[in-house]
Amino acid sequence: MMDPAVALVLCLSCLLLLSLWKQSSGKGKLPPGPTPLPIIGNMLQLDAKNMSKSFSNLSKVYGPVFTVYFGRRPTVVLYGYEAVKEALIDQAEEFSGRGSFPVFEKANKGKGVIFSTGNEWKEMRRFCLITLRNLGMGKRSIEDRVQEEACCLVEELRKTNGG
Known part of the structure; x- marks a missing residue:
């Protein structure tokens, strides 16, 4: 018979792996970005007091268009004038929707x-x-x-x- 603590750790590990697999399977259509943690996303990697600096650092690694997760919700970030201009002017029809x-x-x-x-x-x-x-x-x-x-x-x- 299995110890209850071992069973609990096993269940939590399975849930964690399932959550990671579900997040990674949905990322195929999104731009690259830092790997999110389950449930909290990229909240630990972002400085809430200085978001622009956090986004600047991420844009140096992932380019001007990248994805961050606020909790479990993915958010595509456009960083810089050229990225925003291309999205809102050059491809206005594709970006005209609302969340x-x-x-x-x-x-x-x-x-x-x-x-x-x-x-x-x-x-x-x-x-x-x-x-x-x-x-x-x-x-x-x-x-x-x-x-x-x-x-x-x-x-x-x-x-x-x-x-």
């Missing part, structure tokens, strides 16, 4: 202006812009409408005689 926020996705069912993504976000944005333009946004006439409504409000307030 996911599971809590808000569940609550809003992927709807809304702030936390929606993809085609849903594009349609919502288009609708909002068309509606705001129809109301006069971006035109001189909206100022006239606001002035007119303000005058009407002042007149109504004067009729109450401070009551």
Whole structure:
């Protein structure tokens, strides 16, 4: 019969190996980066008080595009002007999406202006812009409408005689 302490160590070792295997199997599509620890990721390798220095050091080793893990979540870091310019200007369509926020996705069912993504976000944005333009946004006439409504409000307030 096996000692309980040996069984516990064996189980923890198996869980650790399984976690490492799962992390390494998902890294195939991501840029290179430092090897993360299970559960905490690269938190011990980063200086929270001086992140830019940590990213600068990592970029010297892994290049201007690298992956770090904040906990179990991988994050791709673009370090330097050229890397950011290429991503946001030269390949704007591929980088135009937003990250996911599971809590808000569940609550809003992927709807809304702030936390929606993809085609849903594009349609919502288009609708909002068309509606705001129809109301006069971006035109001189909206100022006239606001002035007119303000005058009407002042007149109504004067009729109450401070009551």
